[in-house]
Amino acid sequence: MEGKAKTGISPTRAEDFPQWFQSVVRDAEVAELDHVRGAMVIRPWGYGIWELMQRALDEAIKETGAVNAYFPLFIPLSYFEEEAKHVEGFAKEMAVVTHHRLEQGEDGSLHPAAELPEPLIVRPTSETIIGRSFAKWINSYRDLPLMINQWANIVRWELRPRVLLRTTEFLWQEGHTAHATEEEALEETRRMLGVYREFAESVLAIPVIPGEKPESERFPGAERSLTIEAMMQDGKALQSGTSHYLGQNFSRAMEMEFTDEDGERKLAYTTSWGLSTRMMGAVVMTHADDNGLRVPPRVAPRQVQIVPITRDDPAPVLEAAGRLQAELAERSWEGAPIRAQVDSRDRKPAEKRWEWIRKGVPVVIELGERDIEQGVMTMTRRDDADLARDAVPRDAAAEAVAGVLGEIQTGYFEEARERLRERTRHDIATLDQFREFFSGEETDAGGFVRAPWSEDRATEETMGELGVSVRCIPFDAELPSDARCVITG
RNA sequence: CGGGGCGUGGCGCAGCCUGGUAGCGCGCUGCCUUUGGGUGGCAGAGGUCCCCGGUUCAAAUCCGGGCGCCCCGACCA
Numbered sequence: 212m213e214g215k216a217k218t219g220i221s222p223t224r225a226e227d228f229p230q231w232f233q234s235v236v237r238d239a240e241v242a243e244l245d246h247v248r249g250a251m252v253i254r255p256w257g258y259g260i261w262e263l264m265q266r267a268l269d270e271a272i273k274e275t276g277a278v279n280a281y282f283p284l285f286i287p288l289s290y291f292e293e294e295a296k297h298v299e300g301f302a303k304e305m306a307v308v309t310h311h312r313l314e315q316g317e318d319g320s321l322h323p324a325a326e327l328p329e330p331l332i333v334r335p336t337s338e339t340i341i342g343r344s345f346a347k348w349i350n351s352y353r354d355l356p357l358m359i360n361q362w363a364n365i366v367r368w369e370l371r372p373r374v375l376l377r378t379t380e381f382l383w384q385e386g387h388t389a390h391a392t393e394e395e396a397l398e399e400t401r402r403m404l405g406v407y408r409e410f411a412e413s414v415l416a417i418p419v420i421p422g423e424k425p426e427s428e429r430f431p432g433a434e435r436s437l438t439i440e441a442m443m444q445d446g447k448a449l450q451s452g453t454s455h456y457l458g459q460n461f462s463r464a465m466e467m468e469f470t471d472e473d474g475e476r477k478l479a480y481t482t483s484w485g486l487s488t489r490m491m492g493a494v495v496m497t498h499a500d501d502n503g504l505r506v507p508p509r510v511a512p513r514q515v516q517i518v519p520i521t522r523d524d525p526a527p528v529l530e531a532a533g534r535l536q537a538e539l540a541e542r543s544w545e546g547a548p549i550r551a552q553v554d555s556r557d558r559k560p561a562e563k564r565w566e567w568i569r570k571g572v573p574v575v576i577e578l579g580e581r582d583i584e585q586g587v588m589t590m591t592r593r594d595d596a597d598l599a600r601d602a603v604p605r606d607a608a609a610e611a612v613a614g615v616l617g618e619i620q621t622g623y624f625e626e627a628r629e630r631l632r633e634r635t636r637h638d639i640a641t642l643d644q645f646r647e648f649f650s651g652e653e654t655d656a657g658g659f660v661r662a663p664w665s666e667d668r669a670t671e672e673t674m675g676e677l678g679v680s681v682r683c684i685p686f687d688a689e690l691p692s693d694a695r696c697v698i699t700g
Numbered sequence: 701c702g703g704g705g706c707g708u709g710g711c712g713c714a715g716c717c718u719g720g721u722a723g724c725g726c727g728c729u730g731c732c733u734u735u736g737g738g739u740g741g742c743a744g745a746g747g748u749c750c751c752c753g754g755u756u757c758a759a760a761u762c763c764g765g766g767c768g769c770c771c772c773g774a775c776c777a
Contacts, residue, residue, distance in 0.1 A: 219738080248769080304775075304776075304777095335777085336777065367776080367777085369775085369776065370774080370775055370776075371775080371776075377776070428777090429777080430777040431777060432777090433777080436777080450777095453777070455777080483777095485777085520735080520736055521735090522735070559734090559735075559738090559739090560735075560736070560737095561735090561736085561737055561738055561739080562738065564736095564737075564738080565737080565738045566738090568738090569738095577736070577737095579736055580736095581736070582736090589736075591737095598737085600736085600737075
């Protein structure tokens, strides 16, 4: 072997994490920023992952009783004017449509013409428009709860775009619900956060900390914002899904009223919750390594890639590879046929193998004449850091592969959970210790501190100076009676 | 909006200071070799040097203007 290990991705995670992230996303052909500042092209491999994420999450959302619908991309400017508090939070990031026609100049150039009587906002989120529809649809307490989900694209004119994590346009689902009582709305807010948590952990193998956002990080217009926070491999947090209790703030602005059992007119209580393509960024930053992406089997568009090793007469090998693919497809894993495919493209086998390693296919199987004679297949597991090639008996292949997929799925989760556990400190009690932890060498790689906090706004400034932010107040936090704020004492 | 940088084949860059046939790496195409760990050899295709104007016998290179992009900051549901 050639002495030093050759990595598929450069720089490595340790050398430059942000650069490494971008390289993985590009080299694994997940997505790229192109054409429009901060706008993202999601390539087939990345979109395949998104489709599987969508499928799993959509199912979970529907199980709660919500149904899918679709609302306009364009929102009249006036809809926002009535919700000042809401708009304040992100007014600077709106794409505004002001014209509806183009005129051609003599030199062939095109210019906007025909100004709209009222500018239209490309939706940055849909509370203002869905809420107005709700107001029309809700008349009686019998119409409640109303639970609707929308899969859509969103535009936020971000000043600092980053592929997958913060893009000008992104895809997400946004759920919007209206309830007769505060308790019911709060329960819905919590239930959906639970759905997100379950999705992140069991489908994407990303352990998260569920909790509530401090006031400063709340969604504009929300009474309470719940979040799941994940830890990336650089020890930093990534907000991965949010669920908001909006109280009567939006229903008041939109006159979303109903007649209650007692005949009184009341304002509905609403919630909203969303999860976006940013979650693909979380998958990359949680599971990828220096050889490229590692996709959790449950969302891998291809779970098994079969690379035929052909010689003079490729026919028998291709035929055997085809049989193996069919055999795998007959075996179901996690409720779906194993997604296997033969890569018969005109490329060198070694090139193909590394391409699939880089893209993060959980299992790569090489099949050549020698294997066929010996009744084996050569298998590489993506969760093996050495990418060793093992001879696995060809009979009972489907059974073996299904087992491996399960091991990889749980293995990725365990690995990430262990990292989260290791890099979370529970023993930081004073400001000095806090400063030392977040400015010392120990945290070059980042980390979480779990400690009592007074929720004093001034403390967040102190933390800001250290590049630290309050991610959430975990649901399972228990404060002893003598607890003292880690910042103020 | 404030500060810095950059526009040269598909991608990444050199050349510019000291004007004079437009280059390198990767990728791509063909042939050869090799095929079981990202290999190799030979040949080849591909460029309005961001745009407009100026200086000059001559501009990728110097001067003026414009456009676009990137990085840092403010912002980030």
